[in-house]
Amino acid sequence: MNVRDPFDLHRNSNSAAFNVLRLTATQAAAGIREKAVEVGTNALEKGRQAVEDMSFAVPKNVPSFANPQRLVEDQLWPSSGATARSTGGPRGGQSAGGLLGGVQNRVGGILNPDRNALPMYKDKPYAYAPSKRARPLYRKKRVLGLLTLLCLVFLWYSGTFRDRHERAVSSLSRWGWLKAEEEAEAKGGKVDWSKRRERVVEAFELSWDAYERYAWGQDEFHPIQKTGTYMAPKGLGWIIIDSLDTLMLMNLTSRLSHAREWISQSLTWDQDQDVNTFETTIRMLGGLLSAHYLSNEYPDLAPIADDNPGAPGEDLYLEKATDLANRLLSAFESPSGVPYASVNLAQFKGIPSHADMGASSTAETTTLQLELKYLAKLTGEKLFWDKAEKVMQVVDDNGAKDGLVPIYIYATDGKFRGNNIRLGSRGDSYYEYLIKQYFQTNEKEPVYKEMWHEALDGVRKHLVTYTEPSRFTIIGERPSGLDYELSPKMDHLVCFMPGSIALGATGGLPEKEARKLPTWTKRNDADMQLARELMHTCWGMYKYMATGLAAEITYFNIGNPPLAESAPHSAPADFDPDPYAQWRQDFDVKPMDSHNLQRPETVESLFYMWRITGETKYREWGWEMFKSFMKHTAVDNGGGFTSLSNANIVPPMPRDNMESFWLAETLKYFYLLFSPDDLLPLDKVVINTEAHPFPRFDMGQLFSTGWKRKPRDKDGNIVAEG
Ligand code: DMJ
Numbered sequence: 001m002n003v004r005d006p007f008d009l010h011r012n013s014n015s016a017a018f019n020v021l022r023l024t025a026t027q028a029a030a031g032i033r034e035k036a037v038e039v040g041t042n043a044l045e046k047g048r049q050a051v052e053d054m055s056f057a058v059p060k061n062v063p064s065f066a067n068p069q070r071l072v073e074d075q076l077w078p079s080s081g082a083t084a085r086s087t088g089g090p091r092g093g094q095s096a097g098g099l100l101g102g103v104q105n106r107v108g109g110i111l112n113p114d115r116n117a118l119p120m121y122k123d124k125p126y127a128y129a130p131s132k133r134a135r136p137l138y139r140k141k142r143v144l145g146l147l148t149l150l151c152l153v154f155l156w157y158s159g160t161f162r163d164r165h166e167r168a169v170s171s172l173s174r175w176g177w178l179k180a181e182e183e184a185e186a187k188g189g190k191v192d193w194s195k196r197r198e199r200v201v202e203a204f205e206l207s208w209d210a211y212e213r214y215a216w217g218q219d220e221f222h223p224i225q226k227t228g229t230y231m232a233p234k235g236l237g238w239i240i241i242d243s244l245d246t247l248m249l250m251n252l253t254s255r256l257s258h259a260r261e262w263i264s265q266s267l268t269w270d271q272d273q274d275v276n277t278f279e280t281t282i283r284m285l286g287g288l289l290s291a292h293y294l295s296n297e298y299p300d301l302a303p304i305a306d307d308n309p310g311a312p313g314e315d316l317y318l319e320k321a322t323d324l325a326n327r328l329l330s331a332f333e334s335p336s337g338v339p340y341a342s343v344n345l346a347q348f349k350g351i352p353s354h355a356d357m358g359a360s361s362t363a364e365t366t367t368l369q370l371e372l373k374y375l376a377k378l379t380g381e382k383l384f385w386d387k388a389e390k391v392m393q394v395v396d397d398n399g400a401k402d403g404l405v406p407i408y409i410y411a412t413d414g415k416f417r418g419n420n421i422r423l424g425s426r427g428d429s430y431y432e433y434l435i436k437q438y439f440q441t442n443e444k445e446p447v448y449k450e451m452w453h454e455a456l457d458g459v460r461k462h463l464v465t466y467t468e469p470s471r472f473t474i475i476g477e478r479p480s481g482l483d484y485e486l487s488p489k490m491d492h493l494v495c496f497m498p499g500s501i502a503l504g505a506t507g508g509l510p511e512k513e514a515r516k517l518p519t520w521t522k523r524n525d526a527d528m529q530l531a532r533e534l535m536h537t538c539w540g541m542y543k544y545m546a547t548g549l550a551a552e553i554t555y556f557n558i559g560n561p562p563l564a565e566s567a568p569h570s571a572p573a574d575f576d577p578d579p580y581a582q583w584r585q586d587f588d589v590k591p592m593d594s595h596n597l598q599r600p601e602t603v604e605s606l607f608y609m610w611r612i613t614g615e616t617k618y619r620e621w622g623w624e625m626f627k628s629f630m631k632h633t634a635v636d637n638g639g640g641f642t643s644l645s646n647a648n649i650v651p652p653m654p655r656d657n658m659e660s661f662w663l664a665e666t667l668k669y670f671y672l673l674f675s676p677d678d679l680l681p682l683d684k685v686v687i688n689t690e691a692h693p694f695p696r697f698d699m700g701q702l703f704s705t706g707w708k709r710k711p712r713d714k715d716g717n718i719v720a721e722g
Pocket of ligand 1: 429493599600601661689690691
């Protein structure tokens with residue numbers, strides 16, 4: 001099969017082999033689907049009263065905390081001792097992937113013996129760190145010897161493997177449609193955004209169908225080896241649940257039915273498995289809640305009869321969400337109320353991090369609030385609200401200088417650990433959820449706006465500077481605290497900031513409208529300028545790279561001392577493609593940081609910036625980015641798309657993993673960027689950190705802000721009360 005354009009393969013399916021494959025898969029899926037409709041619709045119970053002050057979609061089938069059955073159920077979930085991250089399941093031993101898989105598994109096992117929880121991005125790793133227990137020397141030697149041997153085998157194999165991988169992606173740079181598109185663009189024809197949006201849908205379909213074909217029900221997907229991996233004995237639906245709302249928005253009904261059927265028939269949270277509290281909340285709880293929201297708010301998108309009002313399955317997503325949240329709440333059973341890093345789902349047990357002296361990541365403990373508060377609103381269960389809100393109080397009671405929080409916090413006493421300040425990993429979404437909590441409850445909780453403004457002022461004062469020689473605006477880090485050196489390093493993760501700043505300034509309204517309001521201030525002007533400048537820098541991170549896809553981490557060249565935020569600056573508007581162009585001196589990507597994990601933050605911000613400013617350049621940048629993903633990350637033979645180990649060479653070095661946020665976030669934001677503005681109006685929704693949209697709502701009688709900030713002096717230091 002000579003595949004040049006996976007879209008053509010997908011659409012025309014003119015290869016006999018592919019047709020057979022697709023037919024078999026379709027027949028199998030159809031059989032399963034019919035069964036699911038039958039079983040799924042009978043499986044759901046009815047019977048819960050509406051909560052008085054709900055402003056939308058009243059759930060019917062939500063279990064109550066008062067139900068004594070909970071106690072019995074708690075005792076009925078014994079530890080099964082099941083092996084986590086089992087590879088196989090329906091595909092048996094296939095998923096480890098032959099010789100290479102075996103070698104990788106063994107090497108992985110030695111290097112990281114506790115690799116049994118959720119694999120996440122750099123710096124938000126597994127729930128357990130490797131054991132630090134001392135070993136006798138002879139054992140160390142044996143291990144070293146074995147390691148050397150394995151490395152040699154691996155190096156030998158990886159040469160062949162790499163060739164194979166390069167072949168897997170390289171031929172895709174010659175796609176027909178992309179070429180035709182580029183030729184048309186060169187002629188300066190009128191841009192058809194709906195056509196571009198269709199390309200995004202096709203990319204999603206390719207990714208989803210590859211996952212469905214090769215790794216259905218598994219939690220990770222390796223598109224080159226065409227295998228999957230389980231992160232829990234029965235799977236967590238990691239990719240399926242994270243994708244639900246994208247399937248809805250893209251109106252992909254049959255695929256959504258299949259996903260829903262899996263949730264109805266196969267998903268159970270009753271698994272003896274440690275999971276990361278934050279990742280499971282933002283992806284699984286967030287995914288289920290937004291599926292619930294969108295299926296009610298947009299019943300005509302990917303319509304499924306099972307979830308219509310009155311149908312037995314109408315609350316499936318909400319039931320699964322509530323069951324999960326009840327288990328996640330155990331993380332909050334700490335002396336301070338700050339959640340532990342992990343939870344054992346079946347045991348209802350919070351587990352401190354096995355690394356970082358048991359401390360949790362600050363961002364992880366403060367990025368659970370939108371999800372739990374929305375669930376509280378839907379179910380009327382105040383406990384969800386109270387647990388989530390309490391964390392904000394404990395964090396704030398630390399009195400962080402200028403609103404900038406260190407990236408670790410102890411669940412035991414609620415105190416920060418260390419002084420490392422950054423808006424990248426472990427710090428990022430603390431800031432994001434400040435402003436989003438303010439909008440979630442229709443701007444009725446001013447404490448969160450105050451905290452956001454304080455933090456943003458702190459960012460300006462301590463972290464913003466300008467690069468040399470071209471004066472790009474960056475947000476650096478203070479790894480040793482605010483009184484020590486600024487490190488000119490930006491994780492790609494920081495690129496959520498332009499979007500969040502613009503959202504904070506206009507409340508999600510178009511800038512033109514927001515400027516006419518009496519509430520518009522000089523501060524809003526300055527915020528919009530900062531948002532624009534940071535967006536430009538984040539785009540530069542893409543332009544700098546050989547593939548046009550940003551690295552995980554970018555360093556910048558700054559002066560000593562670094563320029564203050566008030567310094568005059570004006571970066572070049574365009575990125576000259578000349579390899580010796582001056583602007584390139586400002587950027588630096590180290591080989592170890594050159595991977596691209598299909599991350600969404602830049603396109604997320606482009607989406608906000610486009611909606612808010614209406615400036616077409618943001619859409620155009622997004623389109624350029626999308627084309628780079630298509631050119632450099634597509635996998636031959638219907639594999640979908642992969643993350644990259646090195647995005648700074650062409651052809652790139654693939655990583656053989658499709659992140660769930662590729663479907664949940666990156667492609668969703670591309671889709672929304674090219675969509676009309678009335679799809680998810682930004683002043684009506686809040687979008688969680690995993691791109692799952694929830695409605696804004698009024699707190700009503702049941703809810704209110706249950707805490708106040710400690711009084712501060714003019715420098716922002718907490719003053720002793722009494
Ligand atoms: C996502 O899981 C979320 O956006 C999270 O807040 C940060 N990073 C990943 C994607 O990069």
